[in-house]
Amino acid sequence: MVPDDTRPGLEKVSNMLEAIWHHSMHSELEHLKTLYEDMDPDQFRTPDTGNSEPFLEILDETLQNGNWEEISQDELNEALAGEDVFPISLDVRFDELVTLRLYKLGELTVPDVRTSWFGLKKTEVTIESYDRVIQVLEFRDEKWFRNKKRMKHYPGENATGLHLRLFKTVPKLDLETIFPNTSPMMRYVDKIKIGAPLIGGFVTLGLKFGPLLLGAESGDTSLALIGGLTTALGTYVLKSYLSYQKTKEKYLAQVSKDLYFKGQANNAAVLNMIVDLAEEQEVKEALLAYAFLHTGNDKQYNQESLDDAIEDWLRENFGFDVDFEVDDALGKLEEMRLLLKESDGHLSVTPIDEALSILDDYWDNIYDY
Numbered sequence: 001m002v003p004d005d006t007r008p009g010l011e012k013v014s015n016m017l018e019a020i021w022h023h024s025m026h027s028e029l030e031h032l033k034t035l036y037e038d039m040d041p042d043q044f045r046t047p048d049t050g051n052s053e054p055f056l057e058i059l060d061e062t063l064q065n066g067n068w069e070e071i072s073q074d075e076l077n078e079a080l081a082g083e084d085v086f087p088i089s090l091d092v093r094f095d096e097l098v099t100l101r102l103y104k105l106g107e108l109t110v111p112d113v114r115t116s117w118f119g120l121k122k123t124e125v126t127i128e129s130y131d132r133v134i135q136v137l138e139f140r141d142e143k144w145f146r147n148k149k150r151m152k153h154y155p156g157e158n159a160t161g162l163h164l165r166l167f168k169t170v171p172k173l174d175l176e177t178i179f180p181n182t183s184p185m186m187r188y189v190d191k192i193k194i195g196a197p198l199i200g201g202f203v204t205l206g207l208k209f210g211p212l213l214l215g216a217e218s219g220d221t222s223l224a225l226i227g228g229l230t231t232a233l234g235t236y237v238l239k240s241y242l243s244y245q246k247t248k249e250k251y252l253a254q255v256s257k258d259l260y261f262k263g264q265a266n267n268a269a270v271l272n273m274i275v276d277l278a279e280e281q282e283v284k285e286a287l288l289a290y291a292f293l294h295t296g297n298d299k300q301y302n303q304e305s306l307d308d309a310i311e312d313w314l315r316e317n318f319g320f321d322v323d324f325e326v327d328d329a330l331g332k333l334e335e336m337r338l339l340l341k342e343s344d345g346h347l348s349v350t351p352i353d354e355a356l357s358i359l360d361d362y363w364d365n366i367y368d369y
Contacts, residue, residue: 010294014287023366035054036055080175096139097140104133111125138163282332
């Protein structure tokens with residue numbers, strides 16, 4: 001795509017754009033940290049979330065600039081209702097939360113192997129996952145748990161404040177695993193495995209002794225057969241229940257392991273990663289638009305054709321279907337005075353030497369004391 005004689009100049013443009021946006025994003029990071037300071041659960045004082053709205057508004061804007069999207073209620077409902085990747089269900093106690101926001105960045109399919117028939121049969125599957133997920137939540141206070149008579153679920157003083165969590169590769173249908181306030185539940189299939197034998201046993205006993213309740217004689221089934229059948233059913237039910245308990249323990253161990261390896265940052269550290277990722281996105285967008293317009297001036301790009309060309313290039317070279325935000329990228333170039341527009345909609349950019357001079361002048365005048 002980039003001719004060898006043009007590459008050094010584009011690298012210099014890239015370095016200048018990165019330096020300018022790094023300075024700009026650093027200011028934004030410091031502002032976010034200042035707003036978050038009183039709400040941070042990791043501070044030595046008791047966190048105060050009384051003024052969280054200004055922080056949440058700026059956080060949301062920063063995430064949008066970094067191409068994060070909020071996970072909708074429909075997506076969350078689908079995750080809760082869908083068939084879990086793990087062999088167990090979780091009930092999330094949403095009413096215990098004052099604030100809850102979930103953001104996603106990118107989606108991908110992760111290969112996995114499922115085993116059945118005691119591990120003898122293996123099936124390759126793909127799991128739809130979110131590449132990155134940010135969770136923002138705040139618990140209700142102790143008084144609420146006491147009034148609701150749910151102190152057994154009160155997470156303690158460690159839960160005060162506004163919690164930020166960053167995770168990677170989270171399965172869509174197991175989104176609930178990143179919540180700290182969940183209760184494991186049996187899946188319907190597990191309930192059937194335990195409940196069906198019980199019902200069968202009661203029916204058999206009813207056929208034997210039910211007539212006695214109506215003044216008739218009991219059935220002809222021998223007591224020995226009834227006893228043996230009941231014992232067998234009881235053994236099967238106990239085995240099914242113990243199997244479920246073992247599955248739950250394995251699942252909880254797997255969740256702990258996943259959270260250990262998939263958790264990338266907590267609280268204030270999340271802000272650093274958010275701003276770093278947003279900075280990368282900003283520079284990449286601007287640089288892609290500049291490079292395509294600089295090397296493809298003969299193609300007479302307009303906004304729509306430029307958008308299509310960049311998306312096709314990303315798909316062909318990296319295999320990703322990306323919705324490139326061309327208007328945002330062009331806005332950045334226009335802000336830096338690098339974009340040229342003609343009356344017919346044709347777009348171009350200033351030559352590299354001139355662009356470097358403009359960017360250098362912009363850098364020199366960031367502080368004009």
